[in-house]
Structure formats: C-alpha cells, structure tokens
Amino acid sequence: MSKVVRFHRVGGPEVLQIDDVDVRAPGIGEVRIKVKALGLNRAEAMYRSGQYTFIPEMPAILGYEAAGTIESIGEGVTEFAIGDEVNVIPAFSFADYGMYGELVIAPLHAIVKQPAGMTAVEGAATWMQFVTAYGALIDIGDLKKGETVLIRAASSSVGLAAIQIANLLGAVPVALTRTSEKRQALLDAGAAHVIATKEQNLVAEVNRITGSKGARMAFDPVGGAEVANILHSLSPLGIFFQYGALDTSEMRIPVMEVLGKNLTIRGYQLFEVTQDAERLSRAKTFITKGLESGGLYPLIAKTYPFERIVEAHQYMESNAQIGKIVIEI
Structure with missing residues (x-):
C-alpha cells in the first residue's frame, strides 16, 4: 500500500485527500518510482476544480511532475534500471497517470535521468x-x-x-x-x-x-x-x-x-512537444545541457511536506509565489 493524493469530488484545495492505495506493478513500457519530491502546477488546480480540458473520473489522481528512485521496471524497459534517480516529464494524461503519491507508475517516454548535481526537489521543479x-x-x-x-x-x-x-x-x-x-x-x-x-x-x-x-x-x-x-x-x-x-x-x-x-x-x-518523441528528445537535450551548464536553474518558491498538500494548493492559488512550489516526501 502507498499513500496517494486523490479527490472524490471537484472543488477547492480542501477536496484533496491522502488515501491508502495498492499501487499496481509496472506494465509494458512503465516503471514504478519511489517518489522523493513532486512539483505543483496550475493545471492540477484546474483539473481538481473541474476547469480542465476533460472531466475527472472519481476517485481521481493527479500530478505531472515528480523526482525519485526507480523501484521496479516493466517489460521492455532497457534504458533505465532499478535504483536510477529519475525525473518525470508531463507527457501523459491524468486519466492514465498521476504523480501525487509515495509510489507511482510512470510511462517510459515521460522519464529522464536526473541531471548531474541536481537534488530531487530541483528535479521535481524543472521539467514542466x-x-x-x-x-x-x-x-x-x-x-x-x-x-x-x-x-x-x-x-x-x-x-x-x-x-x-x-x-x-x-x-x-x-x-x-x-x-x-x-x-x-x-x-x-x-x-x-x-x-x-x-x-x-x-x-x-x-x-x-x-x-x-x-x-x-x-x-x-x-x-x-x-x-x-x-x-x-x-x-x-x-x-x-x-x-x-x-x-x-x-x-x-x-x-x-x-x-x-x-x-x-x-x-x-x-x-505538442512531449507527445512527439523526436521533439521531446531535442527538448530533453537542450534543457539537460542548460541545467548542467548552470544557464538554466529552477527557482523554488516554497516546499511543503506531503501531508500538507491542501495548504500547498492554497498557497499556489494565492498567486503570492515567485517560482515553483514543491512537495517533499
């Protein structure tokens, strides 16, 4: 069992709750990640409040970005191994995957090895x-x-x-x-x-x-x-x-x-970029080089512990932040 943030009705930050969920094994072309940090995004607030491009099916998962360690791999995964430190790139639908959890499933095309010298908090704040x-x-x-x-x-x-x-x-x-x-x-x-x-x-x-x-x-x-x-x-x-x-x-x-x-x-x-393998590959290369050179660097507004996810969403909606809000697990 893993603790996963879900919502059972649309609404404000208060609808988010932490549920105990049995996270399945990774399937073909998937990995299971033990999450260390996850980044918050406006799209998640819109989805949670019923203002996104499609209606959530309850109970709904959410979350586009995470950083952590690969805990297990599915069939056909050869580019990554158990123990690799990785980041998740938004390249999927909330109908299929969500990164708000201690243990999550991610598709192979949406992960990248964490750039050298970066922490999990920085990795979770980078790719979106x-x-x-x-x-x-x-x-x-x-x-x-x-x-x-x-x-x-x-x-x-x-x-x-x-x-x-x-x-x-x-x-x-x-x-x-x-x-x-x-x-x-x-x-x-x-x-x-x-x-x-x-x-x-x-x-x-x-x-x-x-x-x-x-x-x-x-x-x-x-x-x-x-x-x-x-x-x-x-x-x-x-x-x-x-x-x-x-x-x-x-x-x-x-x-x-x-x-x-x-x-x-x-x-x-x-x-438009993340669902096109060739364009996404070019983006990964450009951003990784920029991060490793120091020309690009994520600015962190504030970090919260996992159990304060509601408070973190409230802060995101206040518009007071400059930079990224990150949840640490």
Whole structure:
C-alpha cells in the first residue's frame, strides 16, 4: 500500500485527500518510482476544480511532475534500471497517470535521468516549466539573439523559465506583471525589463524598449482583455502564444493590427512537444545541457511536506509565489 493524493469530488484545495492505495506493478513500457519530491502546477488546480480540458473520473489522481528512485521496471524497459534517480516529464494524461503519491507508475517516454548535481526537489521543479517555455520560444517560435519576447505572468515557474531561456539565447526578456510589487524579484531573476501593466502603458513601454520596433514574440498564460495591448506591442510578423487560460473571459483581437502586421496568434500546450518523441528528445537535450551548464536553474518558491498538500494548493492559488512550489516526501 502507498499513500496517494486523490479527490472524490471537484472543488477547492480542501477536496484533496491522502488515501491508502495498492499501487499496481509496472506494465509494458512503465516503471514504478519511489517518489522523493513532486512539483505543483496550475493545471492540477484546474483539473481538481473541474476547469480542465476533460472531466475527472472519481476517485481521481493527479500530478505531472515528480523526482525519485526507480523501484521496479516493466517489460521492455532497457534504458533505465532499478535504483536510477529519475525525473518525470508531463507527457501523459491524468486519466492514465498521476504523480501525487509515495509510489507511482510512470510511462517510459515521460522519464529522464536526473541531471548531474541536481537534488530531487530541483528535479521535481524543472521539467514542466522548461519544456513549456522551450516548446514555444525555441521549438516553434525560433527565438533569436537580440529579439524581444514579452513574458506575461512572469513570476510563475514557466515565466521564470522563459526568462532564463531567452537570456541563454541572447534574446531580450521583458517581464509583464500586474503591479510593481514583484519588479525587483523579476529583475533579480534575469528579466531585462519589467512592465507593470496596471501602472504603466504597455504599448508605450515596449516601444521605448525596442526603439518602436515592437517585440517579436509574446508568451501568455492569462488571456483576457490585456491581449489587445500585447498584440499592439508586437512587431510585423510577430507571434503571440496563448498557453493558458487564467482569465477565461473573451480575448479582444484588434483585427486591423493582426492584418496590418501579419501577426500569428497561436494556441499552445506543452503536450505538442512531449507527445512527439523526436521533439521531446531535442527538448530533453537542450534543457539537460542548460541545467548542467548552470544557464538554466529552477527557482523554488516554497516546499511543503506531503501531508500538507491542501495548504500547498492554497498557497499556489494565492498567486503570492515567485517560482515553483514543491512537495517533499
């Protein structure tokens, strides 16, 4: 038996409970992992509250990221061995797998050996954020040295990862945040510029930063009314990535701006990369090299013990954190 976090009805953090569950043996192409740490993600809060892309089947498991030791392997697994320290990459559905547990099953394609020099806490805080940012900025967007990228909700783990990747490429990361409260923290995290969108004129600031050329790319998990201003801030042939829906209200699209600049507006999810073996392999290589060189590093906002999972979800929904929230087991 293993302790596993599940929920039996949708709702707030309080619906999460720790159940004793008999975790099955790994099947073909699977491993069973003794978890040391797991990372929290917004997608898990959306799934728990019934606002995800599909409805959970009760009792529901959840969790995209974990770090731990392989405890047993299934048939056909040759790349990994019992005792290997591994991290789990979000490359599966909650309908099939969930990482919130002491002992979990993971598919072979979703695991990677923990990069040298990293702890389990760091490993559990790494892959969602860096693969998400890599997929948009590099795999699809082909961000180049000297280009400007607008990064909304920049204090989130994915936003911070995007700042680091932009800096690694020699691009110019501009952090977008609602108020000036997190300005210094974002500058300390590597942002070249910070724009507080409730306090400053976004379009004017981007024009000032870029010499009126506009930003080549925008990376946004929020949506809503502010999207119109972001599109006004892009350069001709610019690309706008919508990778989340923290604001579910309708986006305002300035049609003449889109036509006049030949802009691309694109929905994006990291599964576009993680469910394609070749693209995922390139992402693993880029991120592992970045981590081992020190150019990429996960920022940890706070850690909690496993039994305080409800409190950890409450903290995630407070939006007070800068970086990743991690559960230690």
